[in-house]
Amino acid sequence: MELGPILSTLRRHKITAFLxxxxxxxxxxxxxxxxxxISQRLERMDMPSGVAENQLVMVQVANIAPTxxxxxxxxxxxxxxxxxxxxxxxxxxxxxxxxxxxxxxSIKLSLNQKLPTLNATQYMGENMIQTFGSQLVxxxxxxxxxxxxxxxxxxxxxxxxxxxxxxxxxxxxxERLWPGESAxxxxxxxxxVGVRVVGVVKDLVxxxxxxxxxxxxxxxxxxxxxxxxxxxxxxxxxxxxxxHQVLEAAAKKLRELDPHRIILGKKTFDEIRSDFFRNDRAxxxxxxxxxxxxxxxxxxxxxxLASFWVAQRRRTIGVRRALGATQSNILRYFQTxxxxxxxxxxxxxxxxxxxxxxxxxxHYELPRLPWxxxxxxxxxxxxxxxxxxxxxxxxxxxxxPVVATRSV
Amino acid sequence: xxxxxxxxAWRRCRQNVSMMLLVVLTMAIGIASCMTATTIFxxxxxEPLPGISDHLYVVTMDSRTQGDADDEPYxxxxxxxxxxxxxxxxxxxxxxxxxxxxxxxxxxxxxDGKQSDRVVGIIGYGSxxxxxxxxxxxxxxxxxxxxxxxxxxxxxxxxxxxRLFGTSNAVGRSVSMGTGTFxxxxxxxxxxxxxxxxxxTQNAGSPLGQDMRFFVPVGAALDNGVGPLNSGKCAKGAPVxxxxxxxxxxxxxxxxxxxxxxxxxxxxxxxxxxxYAQAQHQAGRYVHPPQAKLFxxxxxxxxxxxxxxxxxxxxxxxxxxxLLCMVNVAGLLAARFLRRQGHVAIRRALGASRRHVFxxxxxxAGVLGVAGGLLALPLTLLGxxxxxxxxxxxxxxxxxxxGAFAVLAALSLLVGLVVGILPAWRVCRQPPALQIKVx
Numbered sequence: 001m002e003l004g005p006i007l008s009t010l011r012r013h014k015i016t017a018f019l020x021x022x023x024x025x026x027x028x029x030x031x032x033x034x035x036x037x038i039s040q041r042l043e044r045m046d047m048p049s050g051v052a053e054n055q056l057v058m059v060q061v062a063n064i065a066p067t068x069x070x071x072x073x074x075x076x077x078x079x080x081x082x083x084x085x086x087x088x089x090x091x092x093x094x095x096x097x098x099x100x101x102x103x104x105x106s107i108k109l110s111l112n113q114k115l116p117t118l119n120a121t122q123y124m125g126e127n128m129i130q131t132f133g134s135q136l137v138x139x140x141x142x143x144x145x146x147x148x149x150x151x152x153x154x155x156x157x158x159x160x161x162x163x164x165x166x167x168x169x170x171x172x173x174x175e176r177l178w179p180g181e182s183a184x185x186x187x188x189x190x191x192x193v194g195v196r197v198v199g200v201v202k203d204l205v206x207x208x209x210x211x212x213x214x215x216x217x218x219x220x221x222x223x224x225x226x227x228x229x230x231x232x233x234x235x236x237x238x239x240x241x242x243x244h245q246v247l248e249a250a251a252k253k254l255r256e257l258d259p260h261r262i263i264l265g266k267k268t269f270d271e272i273r274s275d276f277f278r279n280d281r282a283x284x285x286x287x288x289x290x291x292x293x294x295x296x297x298x299x300x301x302x303x304x305l306a307s308f309w310v311a312q313r314r315r316t317i318g319v320r321r322a323l324g325a326t327q328s329n330i331l332r333y334f335q336t337x338x339x340x341x342x343x344x345x346x347x348x349x350x351x352x353x354x355x356x357x358x359x360x361x362x363h364y365e366l367p368r369l370p371w372x373x374x375x376x377x378x379x380x381x382x383x384x385x386x387x388x389x390x391x392x393x394x395x396x397x398x399x400x401p402v403v404a405t406r407s408v
Numbered sequence: 409x410x411x412x413x414x415x416x417a418w419r420r421c422r423q424n425v426s427m428m429l430l431v432v433l434t435m436a437i438g439i440a441s442c443m444t445a446t447t448i449f450x451x452x453x454x455e456p457l458p459g460i461s462d463h464l465y466v467v468t469m470d471s472r473t474q475g476d477a478d479d480e481p482y483x484x485x486x487x488x489x490x491x492x493x494x495x496x497x498x499x500x501x502x503x504x505x506x507x508x509x510x511x512x513x514x515x516x517x518x519x520d521g522k523q524s525d526r527v528v529g530i531i532g533y534g535s536x537x538x539x540x541x542x543x544x545x546x547x548x549x550x551x552x553x554x555x556x557x558x559x560x561x562x563x564x565x566x567x568x569x570x571r572l573f574g575t576s577n578a579v580g581r582s583v584s585m586g587t588g589t590f591x592x593x594x595x596x597x598x599x600x601x602x603x604x605x606x607x608x609t610q611n612a613g614s615p616l617g618q619d620m621r622f623f624v625p626v627g628a629a630l631d632n633g634v635g636p637l638n639s640g641k642c643a644k645g646a647p648v649x650x651x652x653x654x655x656x657x658x659x660x661x662x663x664x665x666x667x668x669x670x671x672x673x674x675x676x677x678x679x680x681x682x683x684y685a686q687a688q689h690q691a692g693r694y695v696h697p698p699q700a701k702l703f704x705x706x707x708x709x710x711x712x713x714x715x716x717x718x719x720x721x722x723x724x725x726x727x728x729x730x731l732l733c734m735v736n737v738a739g740l741l742a743a744r745f746l747r748r749q750g751h752v753a754i755r756r757a758l759g760a761s762r763r764h765v766f767x768x769x770x771x772x773a774g775v776l777g778v779a780g781g782l783l784a785l786p787l788t789l790l791g792x793x794x795x796x797x798x799x800x801x802x803x804x805x806x807x808x809x810x811g812a813f814a815v816l817a818a819l820s821l822l823v824g825l826v827v828g829i830l831p832a833w834r835v836c837r838q839p840p841a842l843q844i845k846v847x
Binding site for chain 1: 427430434437438441478480481515526716717718720721722725726728729731732733735736738739740742743744746747798799800801830831834
């Protein structure tokens with residue numbers, strides 16, 4: 001197929017050709033960036049929590065007034081929860097992943113260090129690793145004799161100072177604090193209290209990502225026993241098929257045990273994750289909608305312009321046919337023309353995509369657009385262009401040679 | 409002449425209905441998506457309390473005392489203060505209006521316990537209600553004397569009053585909150601700021617203001633077991649992070665806001681604040697250099713990223729989409745206009761000037777733009793409805809306003825004209841003679 005006739009025709013339709021190229025360039029640039037944004041959101045929504053998600057449910061309560069014998073009452077609560085059919089384990093914990101409410105502290109690697117190394121979150125609660133279903137990758141879980149009452153420790157920090165307490169940290173935190181070394185047995189400090197690392201879990205995400213996604217896995221677990229006065233989240237590990245029934249039963253049981261208690265919320269972990277990432281999901285949905293709309297509009301634009309051109313050139317096509325051009329010659333002509341315009345548009349679009357990405361990197365803390373998105377966007381637009389032009393091009397190819405003999 | 413152009417435009421539209429529909433529909437969805445995104449953006453930007461928040465300033469400083477649990481470097485300005493500092497600043501009366509505030513969540517009941525509701529309100533100190541401009545239906549705000557005496561008084565909003573007492577005039581009645589009984593001294597109209605700006609550090613992720621159902625002076629609140637939602641940063645060894653704790657003597661949990669109406673007042677207050685903070689540091693109370701600073705509402709909200717970045721991103725996406733739709737329509741119009749070159753040539757030969765031809769085509773484009781705008785109205789409503797169905801924090805901001813309607817009308821006309829300019833210019837530059845020959 002020689003390009004000569006196509007180019008000379010386009011030269012006579014500069015403005016329409018220019019607008020079509022601009023349209024393809026814009027679509028290419030926006031679609032590349034939108035797809036990239038979607039992939040970023042999906043990746044974020046997939047962030048590991050480090051807990052056995054499909055088996056966990058949470059009931060959050062609030063006590064109207066502090067109870068006297070909170071420790072005994074909490075033990076009763078937990079025992080009653082464990083008796084509910086379908087419950088494998090139960091714990092009262094200070095915080096739960098992805099619930100946006102967290103207690104955090106800055107830690108140091110030695111007592112005389114002036115500035116803290118980083119800020120990590122503190123998970124507390126008896127039997128937490130078991131209940132969360134966290135995976136230990138080194139060391140051990142807390143021994144029963146290591147647990148202390150959180151109340152008592154608060155009143156007298158010397159309890160922790162006297163016998164160096166244990167802590168379990170995540171792999172990400174261990175690697176950040178002691179790169180390339182085993183964390184087991186190492187000590188870390190907050191304020192003037194030191195604790196020793198006895199175990200490392202694979203993951204345990206923070207309840208809130210206020211320090212950014214890079215710090216998401218900086219978590220520590222402490223052998224501290226919570227009670228109804230200082231913690232309000234009951235976590236149950238249950239049979240995945242009975243989650244909803246167990247959740248109802250647990251909330252009912254907790255209300256029964258203490259009528260003065262208010263149930264602030266009850267959720268499966270799947271719901272907790274889904275709520276936490278709802279903005280990301282909404283944004284990804286919007287972006288998918290935008291991509292579909294962009295491609296549809298572009299495709300319709302191509303169909304519209306091509307139809308006009310075909311109608312306008314009916315006589316020319318008839319003459320070409322009369323002079324011996326085959327139907328497929330005419331078809332190829334329009335397809336090649338579209339391919340040519342699409343290619344120019346895509347080339348411009350890639351440069352524009354790069355520019356938009358630079359802008360987003362500055363304003364929205366996005367990473368650089370991986371180059372692989374560009375050829376994918378290019379192929380998508382070539383395909384759309386060819387599909388869109390097919391109808392008008394077929395119509396053109398069916399123009400009979402006799403048209404040449406008629407006046408318009 | 410204009411009427412004649414309109415008639416020409418109408419005739420042409422009828423000649424090629426499918427093309428006209430494509431043009432109008434493309435413009436309509438472009439305009440509708442842009443309107444949807446900007447409506448949300450407009451609802452979330454701008455002053456949270458128009459006319460008031462633009463001269464409200466939040467006090468920030470490093471007020472950590474010996475034994476504060478937070479030992480990190482002072483990287484960000486901190487607005488949470490100890491109650492003692494907040495009171496001292498408010499009691500100094502150096503600004504045009506000043507108050508300290510923290511949000512609270514409380515179970516408010518009638519004294520017989522029959523009616524009850526769990527609602528969000530404000531624990532405050534100083535001229536909270538007058539400085540924020542909360543409108544009163546009945547009664548009055550608390551007085552300095554009541555505040556100093558820890559008198560158990562409360563101001564509630566009309567909705568809560570109706571919920572509890574069946575009437576909005578609840579002045580003189582009593583409610584139970586926490587462990588105490590409070591006398592209602594005032595009833596406000598339901599009140600909320602457009603966007604959240606008070607207590608931002610403890611309210612991340614909820615950009616829209618929410619109704620404040622009660623206002624209670626801090627002394628009486630803490631005496632009667634009504635504590636802040638979040639006890640902030642407390643001293644080491646103090647009972648920590650307890651939901652609704654009233655044990656906050658050793659915590660930094662309350663924000664101080666001042667109203668400063670002129671730049672001169674701002675300067676004077678800044679000096680006063682610096683002197684106060686420096687004096688506390690020199691006396692040994694504040695461990696670190698205090699770095700006291702004032703932030704006006706908008707600057708403070710920007711600093712804490714109170715408005716989610718996704719909202720801005722959506723506006724850019726919608727803008728990009730509208731631009732694409734416009735390029736698309738311009739292309740279609742160009743093809744459409746140029747196809748009628750013969751007609752144009754005849755009009756030119758009969759004496760129409762280039763300007764007339766240009767105007768005629770521009771009117772046609774404008775008509776299509778307005779048609780697109782009309783169709784965009786239901787599409788915008790649909791778009792906003794879809795956003796409201798989304799479980800995002802700003803969903804409630806997606807409401808159509810009369811102002812937005814005016815913007816939409818102007819936008820659609822503008823879009824029609826802008827996309828028409830290039831094709832109309834192209835078509836009016838045709839020399840008449842050549843085209844007649846071809847035709």
